[in-house]
Amino acid sequence: xxxxxxxxxxxxxxxxxxxxxxxxxxxxxxxxxxxxxxxxxxxxxxxxxxxxxxxxxxxxxxxxxxxxxxxxxxxxxxxxxxxxxxxxxxxxxxxxxxxxxxxxxxxxxxxxxxxxxxxxxxxxxxxxxxxxxxxxxxxxxxxxxxxxxxxxxxxxxxxxxxxxxxxxxxxxxxxxxxxxxxxxxxxxxxxxxxxxxxxxxxxxxxxxxxxxxxxxxxxxxxxxxxxxxxxxxxxxxxxxxxxxxxxxxxxxxxxxxxxxxxxxxxxxxxxxxxxxxxxxxxxxxxxxxxxxxxxxxxxxxxxxxxxxxxxxxxxxxxxxxxxxxxxxxxxxxxxxxxxxxxxxxxxxxxxxxxxxxxxxxxxxxxxxxxxxxxxxxxxxxxxxxxxxxxxxxxxxxxxxxxxxxxxxxxxxxxxxxxxxxxxxxxxxxxxxxxxxxxxxxxxxxxxxxxxxxxxxxx
Numbered sequence: 107x108x109x110x111x112x113x114x115x116x117x118x119x120x121x122x123x124x125x126x127x128x129x130x131x132x133x134x135x136x137x138x139x140x141x142x143x144x145x146x147x148x149x150x151x152x153x154x155x156x157x158x159x160x161x162x163x164x165x166x167x168x169x170x171x172x173x174x175x176x177x178x179x180x181x182x183x184x185x186x187x188x189x190x191x192x193x194x195x196x197x198x199x200x201x202x203x204x205x206x207x208x209x210x211x212x213x214x215x216x217x218x219x220x221x222x223x224x225x226x227x228x229x230x231x232x233x234x235x236x237x238x239x240x241x242x243x244x245x246x247x248x249x250x251x252x253x254x255x256x257x258x259x260x261x262x263x264x265x266x267x268x269x270x271x272x273x274x275x276x277x278x279x280x281x282x283x284x285x286x287x288x289x290x291x292x293x294x295x296x297x298x299x300x301x302x303x304x305x306x307x308x309x310x311x312x313x314x315x316x317x318x319x320x321x322x323x324x325x326x327x328x329x330x331x332x333x334x335x336x337x338x339x340x341x342x343x344x345x346x347x348x349x350x351x352x353x354x355x356x357x358x359x360x361x362x363x364x365x366x367x368x369x370x371x372x373x374x375x376x377x378x379x380x381x382x383x384x385x386x387x388x389x390x391x392x393x394x395x396x397x398x399x400x401x402x403x404x405x406x407x408x409x410x411x412x413x414x415x416x417x418x419x420x421x422x423x424x425x426x427x428x429x430x431x432x433x434x435x436x437x438x439x440x441x442x443x444x445x446x447x448x449x450x451x452x453x454x455x456x457x458x459x460x461x462x463x464x465x466x467x468x469x470x471x472x473x474x475x476x477x478x479x480x481x482x483x484x485x486x487x488x489x490x491x492x493x494x495x496x497x498x499x500x501x502x503x504x505x506x507x508x509x510x511x512x513x514x515x516x517x518x519x520x521x522x523x524x525x526x527x528x529x530x531x532x533x534x535x536x537x538x539x540x541x542x543x544x545x546x547x548x549x550x551x552x553x554x555x556x557x558x559x560x561x562x563x564x
Contacts, residue, residue, distance in 0.1 A: 111437050112429075119438075123426055129471070130438050132416040136509040137426060138468040143406065153351065153461070155402045161233060161355040162362055168236050170256035172222075175290045179221045186228055188220045190367040190531070195487035200504060203483070208503045210382075210528030215364065218492050218537040223283040225448070225496075225536030226357070226392045231274075231283030231345070233356025238343050239267060239291050264292030271296060271342040275329030277388065278303040279448050279536050280347055285316035298332040300325040302443075302450035306541050324442055325389070325451050326434075347389050348431070348455045357395025361403050364531070373529055375404050380524055384502030385533045386495055387412035387421050387469070388451040392535065394458035394466075401465045409467040411506070413498035415444035415474060422469035424454035431456030445474040445551075446495035448536060468515065470505045472498055475555040482552025491545050492537035503530045 111119070120126050128135040169184030179186060190213055197212040220228040239258060243249040246266060249257070257263065271294040274284045281297035288295035296317045299308055301324060308318045319335075321328045329347060336344030347353065368375060375381045381404055385393035390412075397410040412421055417440060424430040434453040435442050442452040480497040484490050506512035507525075516522045540548070 116438075125426065126438065129416075129419050129423065129435075130440060132440060132473075134416060134471055134473060134476075134505075135419070135422070136468065136470040136505045136511045137422055138511045138515045139425060139463075139466055141464050142467050144464050153355070153398065157351075157355055158358045158362065158399055158402060162359045164236065164240065165233060165356075165359060167251060168240075168255050168258075170254055171258045174256045174259045176222055182221075186221055186232060187363050188215065188217045190215050190364060190371070193484075193488050193490075193532075196484055196500075199483050199487045200500075204504050204508070206504055206508050208507065208530065209525040210503075210530055212503065213529060213531045214488070214490065215360075215531050215533045216490065217360075218490070218496050218534045220538075223279065223286050224539035225279040225283065226360075226396075226533070227279040227283035227536075229360055230350075230353035230356035230391060230395060231280050232287045233359070234345050234350060234352040235272060235284055235287040235291065235293070237352050238270075238272065239263075239293075242267065242270060258291065267292040268294065269341060270294070271336070271339060272345060273332045273336040273342055274298070274345040275325065275332035275347065276300070276303065277325050277328075277447050277450050278307040280345075281311060281316075281318075282307055282539070284345055285311045286314055289314045289316055296332070296335065298328040298335070300328040300450070302447040304447055304544070306544055310539070326453050347391055349457045350391065351457075353391050354395040354398065354458070354461075357392050358399035358402075360396050361399025364400070365403050368529070375407050375529065377407060378524055379407075379527045379529065380521055381408040381529050381531065382503065382506070383408060383410045383531045383533060384499030385410060385412055386446070386449055386498035386535045387414050388418075388449045388495075389453075390421050390455040390458035393533070394455065394462055396533065397462055397465055410465070411467050411499070411502050412469045413502060414469060414471050415446045415449050415477075415495075415498065416471045417444045417474075418442045418446075418450050418452060419469070419471050420451045420454040421459065421466075422471065424456070424459045425463060425466065425469065428463075430454060430459035446477060446498060448493070448495040449498060468511070470502065472501055475559060476501060478548065478552040479555040479559055480552075481548055482556060485549060485552075490534070491540070491549075492534050493540050494548060496535045496537050499532050499534075502532065 173184030193214045217226040272288045273296045275298040285295045298319045336342040387393045477494040477497045
């Protein structure tokens with residue numbers, strides 16, 4: 107850590123925030139947000155459920171184009187959505203592993219299997235590219251909302267979009283979603299990749315005709331380099347993972363889809379049937395948007411927890427101190443090095459943190475070894491193969507039940523007696539596009555981690 111940060115030494119910081127001891131030591135931690143549910147003030151973003159509905163309508167308008175450009179979406183009519191599935195075998199294995207029965211029912215929300223780019227970024231990233239395309243088409247042609255959007259696949263529109271560049275900075279999955287959709291429309295797409303990005307993701311983007319700019323530094327530098335590049339060209343559009351309301355709303359649409367899926371499964375969410383959702387978190391846009399949508403629909407009956415690597419607890423640090431993007435993990439000597447590449451973020455989104463500082467129930471952190479072990483456990487029990495970052499939320503129910511902070515959270519909200527009727531959703535954020543050789547290596551590391559950890563939670 108720096109000798110002093112914002113005028114305070116390490117002892118003062120730890121006195122103000124005792125949990126810093128665990129964060130600096132890069133140990134697992136479970137933090138409950140003291141502002142959770144406090145007041146109903148208007149959010150700084152001034153976003154409402156109407157904005158989510160507008161985003162959902164836009165995605166519906168684009169469905170004919172998506173179906174034409176990506177035939178794998180045909181069965182769903184061009185709608186990009188993932189399954190919500192009960193995972194009873196995984197629930198049983200978690201119960202056995204930790205000796206803590208999870209009351210209620212465990213579900214996986216498998217954004218890992220979203221079409222187009224196989225991750226949660228196929229929501230926000232794809233949505234913002236579509237917003238840009240719609241805006242350009244309407245500004246420069248007679249195209250309107252009433253038209254058949256499949257016409258955007260034509261040579262005429264590809265030639266128009268080819269005059270524009272879409273730029274983004276990414277650790278990997280956001281770059282994949284934006285690059286793949288941008289290239290499908292005909293845009294020139296440039297993705298600035300941080301040092302944490304996997305080689306196969308860079309290779310896949312290049313195979314789609316996307317320009318990949320590699321950086322030896324972390325996510326924040328890749329984002330800044332992308333921003334600077336876009337500023338030099340009037341026909342460049344920079345997608346800002348840290349501050350974009352369009353990305354945020356693209357993710358938020360997932361909540362309406364989850365409500366429909368819960369309804370089809372006859373699952374109630376109300377005072378007697380609480381819903382708990384556990385979301386892997388990098389800069390915060392994906393889990394933030396999903397949380398915003400879920401809280402808009404289910405309000406006080408849903409509780410969203412974010413999960414981060416122990417080496418990258420950016421959102422936890424930002425929320426806990428109230429400093430949001432003004433603070434980074436590196437300020438406290440935390441190295442931001444993790445196998446969970448999509449979560450390797452040192453500085454959180456100030457936009458997300460401020461918007462949701464009363465809506466995020468809490469944040470917990472996990473060691474990479476834990477992610478690998480759970481990766482193997484899910485593959486063995488449910489035949490679902492995810493990338494390490496996508497497993498970050500899976501220990502959430504156990505952390506909630508087994509930690510003093512989690513137990514107090516349940517007690518303070520009179521939830522303990524209702525847990526047997528609870529629904530837990532583990533948001534699986536990516537993995538379906540991982541090459542087999544890479545996945546086999548993940549699984550091997552999972553076996554090694556399982557042997558080392560035994561039944562230790564952390």
